[in-house]
Amino acid sequence: MSKINVLSRSRLRAxxxxxxxxxxxxxxxxxxxxxxxxxxxxxAAMPDTLVxxxxxxxxxTGDFLAPPSRLxxxxxxxxxxxxxxxxxxxxxxxxxIALLATVISLVVGTTVGITAGYFGGLADVCLMRVTDFFFxxxxxxxxxxxxxVALEAMGAGGEILGFRxxxxxxxxxxxxxxxxxxxxxxxxxxxxxxxxxxxxxxxxAGSSNTSIMLRHILPNLVPQVAANGxxxxxxAIYIETSLSFLGLGDPLQPSWGTLLSLAQRSGAASVGxxxxxxxxxxxxxxxxxxxxxxxxxxxxxxxxxxxxxx
Amino acid sequence: xxxxxxxxRLENLQVRFPMQSSAIDSILxxxxxxxRAVDGIDLNIARGEIVALVGESGSGKTTVGxxxxxxxxxxxxxxLFDGTDMTMAHGVSGLRPYRHRVQMIFQDAYQAxxxxxxxxxxVAEPLRSLGLVENHDQLTERVSESLSAAGLKPPxxxxxxxxxxLSGGQRQRVVVxxxxxxxxxxxxxxxxxxxxxxxxxxxxxxxxxxxxxKYSLALLFITHDLPLAWLIADRIAxxxxxxxxxxGSADDITLKASHPYTLALRDATPKLHxxxxxxxVQALQGEVPSAARVPSGCRFHPRCPLAFERCRVEEPPAIAxxxxxxxxCWLAK
Amino acid sequence: xxxxxQNTAPPLLKVDGLAVDYATSAISLRAINDVSFxLRAGEAVALVGESGSGKTTTAxxxxxxxxxxxxxxxxxVRYRGRPLPIDDxxxxxxxxxxxxxxxxxxxxxxxxxxxxxVNQIAxxxxxxxxxxxxxxARATELLALVGIPADRCSxxxxxxxxxxxxxxxxxxxxxxRPSIVIGDEPTTALDVINQAQVLKLLVDLRTRFNLAxxxxxxxxxxxxxxxxxxxxxxxxxxxxxxxxAEIFAEPKHPYTRLLIDSIxxxxxxxxxxxxxxxxPPTLVKRPSGCAFHPRCPSAMEICxxxxxxxxxxxxxxxxxxxxxxxxxxxxxxxxA
Numbered sequence: 001m002s003k004i005n006v007l008s009r010s011r012l013r014a015x016x017x018x019x020x021x022x023x024x025x026x027x028x029x030x031x032x033x034x035x036x037x038x039x040x041x042x043x044a045a046m047p048d049t050l051v052x053x054x055x056x057x058x059x060x061t062g063d064f065l066a067p068p069s070r071l072x073x074x075x076x077x078x079x080x081x082x083x084x085x086x087x088x089x090x091x092x093x094x095x096x097i098a099l100l101a102t103v104i105s106l107v108v109g110t111t112v113g114i115t116a117g118y119f120g121g122l123a124d125v126c127l128m129r130v131t132d133f134f135f136x137x138x139x140x141x142x143x144x145x146x147x148x149v150a151l152e153a154m155g156a157g158g159e160i161l162g163f164r165x166x167x168x169x170x171x172x173x174x175x176x177x178x179x180x181x182x183x184x185x186x187x188x189x190x191x192x193x194x195x196x197x198x199x200x201x202x203x204x205a206g207s208s209n210t211s212i213m214l215r216h217i218l219p220n221l222v223p224q225v226a227a228n229g230x231x232x233x234x235x236a237i238y239i240e241t242s243l244s245f246l247g248l249g250d251p252l253q254p255s256w257g258t259l260l261s262l263a264q265r266s267g268a269a270s271v272g273x274x275x276x277x278x279x280x281x282x283x284x285x286x287x288x289x290x291x292x293x294x295x296x297x298x299x300x301x302x303x304x305x306x307x308x309x310x
Numbered sequence: 311x312x313x314x315x316x317x318x319r320l321e322n323l324q325v326r327f328p329m330q331s332s333a334i335d336s337i338l339x340x341x342x343x344x345x346r347a348v349d350g351i352d353l354n355i356a357r358g359e360i361v362a363l364v365g366e367s368g369s370g371k372t373t374v375g376x377x378x379x380x381x382x383x384x385x386x387x388x389x390l391f392d393g394t395d396m397t398m399a400h401g402v403s404g405l406r407p408y409r410h411r412v413q414m415i416f417q418d419a420y421q422a423x424x425x426x427x428x429x430x431x432x433v434a435e436p437l438r439s440l441g442l443v444e445n446h447d448q449l450t451e452r453v454s455e456s457l458s459a460a461g462l463k464p465p466x467x468x469x470x471x472x473x474x475x476l477s478g479g480q481r482q483r484v485v486v487x488x489x490x491x492x493x494x495x496x497x498x499x500x501x502x503x504x505x506x507x508x509x510x511x512x513x514x515x516x517x518x519x520x521x522x523x524k525y526s527l528a529l530l531f532i533t534h535d536l537p538l539a540w541l542i543a544d545r546i547a548x549x550x551x552x553x554x555x556x557x558g559s560a561d562d563i564t565l566k567a568s569h570p571y572t573l574a575l576r577d578a579t580p581k582l583h584x585x586x587x588x589x590x591v592q593a594l595q596g597e598v599p600s601a602a603r604v605p606s607g608c609r610f611h612p613r614c615p616l617a618f619e620r621c622r623v624e625e626p627p628a629i630a631x632x633x634x635x636x637x638x639c640w641l642a643k
Numbered sequence: 644x645x646x647x648x649q650n651t652a653p654p655l656l657k658v659d660g661l662a663v664d665y666a667t668s669a670i671s672l673r674a675i676n677d678v679s680f681x682l683r684a685g686e687a688v689a690l691v692g693e694s695g696s697g698k699t700t701t702a703x704x705x706x707x708x709x710x711x712x713x714x715x716x717x718x719x720v721r722y723r724g725r726p727l728p729i730d731d732x733x734x735x736x737x738x739x740x741x742x743x744x745x746x747x748x749x750x751x752x753x754x755x756x757x758x759x760x761v762n763q764i765a766x767x768x769x770x771x772x773x774x775x776x777x778x779x780a781r782a783t784e785l786l787a788l789v790g791i792p793a794d795r796c797s798x799x800x801x802x803x804x805x806x807x808x809x810x811x812x813x814x815x816x817x818x819x820r821p822s823i824v825i826g827d828e829p830t831t832a833l834d835v836i837n838q839a840q841v842l843k844l845l846v847d848l849r850t851r852f853n854l855a856x857x858x859x860x861x862x863x864x865x866x867x868x869x870x871x872x873x874x875x876x877x878x879x880x881x882x883x884x885x886x887x888a889e890i891f892a893e894p895k896h897p898y899t900r901l902l903i904d905s906i907x908x909x910x911x912x913x914x915x916x917x918x919x920x921x922x923p924p925t926l927v928k929r930p931s932g933c934a935f936h937p938r939c940p941s942a943m944e945i946c947x948x949x950x951x952x953x954x955x956x957x958x959x960x961x962x963x964x965x966x967x968x969x970x971x972x973x974x975x976x977x978x979a
Contacts, residue, residue: 197417202435220424
């Protein structure tokens, strides 16, 4: 009997998920966002197959700052590297940074938000003041201060969890500066969920606070977490680009921001090498836009008022 | 039917909390106003007895239910359950044995069920949290049993459903099944049928009465509907502004009421056959005062049609007007 | 009280064969079907039914306030003989408030929390052509009429109790001197004493201004003291229609009888519950034939296959096969 029960439960979940996906996919913005994102994820997944290994100044094949041609579809940079090759490899770095930073930001933000909202009182006051602090700290300043220190401490050549230190620092800095927004949203949602009767029922049922937070509040926050998560990714891509543009990136693992920075320093703008600036720029714009579209679509889909059945 | 063994006893139970005072008040040094949500309640429930707590909104009846289920901590008085003082008990583990014996049914079943949990999860939650089952088979068995007892048959059909896939009556039955699953000795039912359609109210009440007879379950039935209380309860306690003003058997309260507030409640209840000369009855005027401004003397005197000088200054005690029938009114005899 | 046989003037409101569908993206569900009734000036009619019975849909259709996913698929509503454009929001606007007005159920949601109540009541008056000063004077007068003291007129909705807010809703409904007021469960959220006060107020105002009142409620017991006539709805149809005295003394439809039996009256009879078996039908799953047959103690063969029509029976109307088989002599011919 319990097997039947498990079976029909999984079927019901599957039905609910397929219903959700149908709504979500039916959303025009989501379609555009998913197509863009799918394209860039595919590119990031297999850069070597698409354009060969990352070119360096030594393996560069082209002229200096050559405009797009049959040989180099997106032209070359100031040392003769193929821009298409650089942009494709940059996709992997940029997306990895953005997604990992988002994971940090969501985990920290959700934990702090739920704890502050659920317990209230002193815990709320303390946690929210910390949140306020991170809310107002500009990520650039924090990154500018931390990066050199971290590089000094860890040495430029080492690896942390498979990342070169400068990348790792960028991930951590973006994660640390963007969780405050998530924490605020989650806290306010928790405050209203906490007043719902099913929380009282769970307390009368003898459930512990941890169990109430994990089993009752967290599942009801999934829509907020998902929708805001997508927006956080978009923001993380921008921050990453800006930080790299300021020269905080890793020149050996060039992200889109690093490419923009290199292009700017090589005077691409003044000699009219639009392809060198344009290619990474358009990529950044497209991917962030894709995430924003997906985030808004998720928000619309989860919003129960849009799915009222009389 | 009730035997005489006392199960729950409330002695002068109070919930008072200071009101948030404005900055101007604190500068001027005005005293902080105290909200007296529950202002000294004495109540006892025997094993297997159904007691109804009747009152308007703002009378504090829901707070009493929440104190008994330990969702609100009392600020004074004593709460004795089966002879043990539970007034100060708190914490998840400290309350576990108590939760096993006292459960609650909520007014709005839609709100009381987590929209993301299936019926099975909802009914299984107290069994799991209180550690009453050893393995999944036993859990399934207990859940099926509670669902059938609450009238959801065959129970397996409901296991995988989500609250939004159920009707209002079925949802309330799931809440009842959840409370029943742990085999409690007392259930606090806070307006369990007021959100239900008229035609299914009686079904749910019948289910509650059957359970009482089967498991000798005691029930505190909180409602604002006097005829309903009469229909299901053995005894009725009428609350006004944080205090019990009249208490007695269901027939005493509805047919031989002595307190003017009980009479007003009775007269306000719409009657089916209005040929019985109800033209002269005046609806009670005004509204329940705020619990932060409890009137002096008898708290009902500003609205009482029979109030006289003594009512304004001196609070009447519970005066016995019959066997097991008390009324807190200077005119009671 | 009920003088339908003598009155020859056209009724104030005539609803004829009204049918409304709710459309979702995939399916279209019939909410009410073939609803027909008449309302005379000054008459108070109760529409009683459970959730999903279509009572609110009927009333909102009359007021032209159907939700955007609802469609009128049949029938018409005539006000003093003229058809009302109930499915056209813009055309309906001049009729709303001044001919038909609504007392909404959730006063807290229907009132704007950031405006003072007196201004909220003045608003419809201004929209219907009064000057601001006149409108404010009218609003103050209306609030006094519903028993709100003058010093509370400039309060905000959250400063008032539930009963007071419901009074504000009543004042608002009366603002443009309508001849029909629809009360959508006006006392459901209130407890007994407030309910009694609000009902009394409604009855007083009705006699004073000769209002026609349509009271929507799920609670049969509030009807007895405030209405002349009752229409019982079940699963989108009117199943019984009659005067209050008739219906309470001698209900014809089994559903009405069971509803009346389920109301407890202290001191009368034994303390016994009389449950109606089964669950009310939903819009999606409606039984064949008579929608009540799965719960009906006197269901017959024909009830499972054929839906009974609402027929004139005595002074009232009833839709039940039990009363089809009775001799024709009992039936009084319809004057409509």
